[in-house]
Amino acid sequence: EVQNGHTDPSNGCLCIGQPLQNRDQMRANVINEIMSTERHYIKHLKDICE
Incomplete structure (x- = not known):
């Protein structure tokens, strides 16, 4: 939902003007999600190679 030209931060969207933190x-x-996905991928590759 757009409010005052910004999307509602409660829905997880990144809006312009959102605090840096x-x-x-x-x-x-x-980054954590990408790293987790990579760990799972590597584990599956190891399982396939065994």
């Missing part, structure tokens, strides 16, 4: 936290969450 929130953007940094969202960035950290994305």
Whole structure:
């Protein structure tokens, strides 16, 4: 939902003008998710190779 030209931050969207801390936290969450996905991928590759 758009309010005053910004999307509602409660729905997880990154909006312009959002505090830097929130953007940094969202960035950290994305990085953690990527790292977790990579760990699972590597585990599956190891299982396949065995």
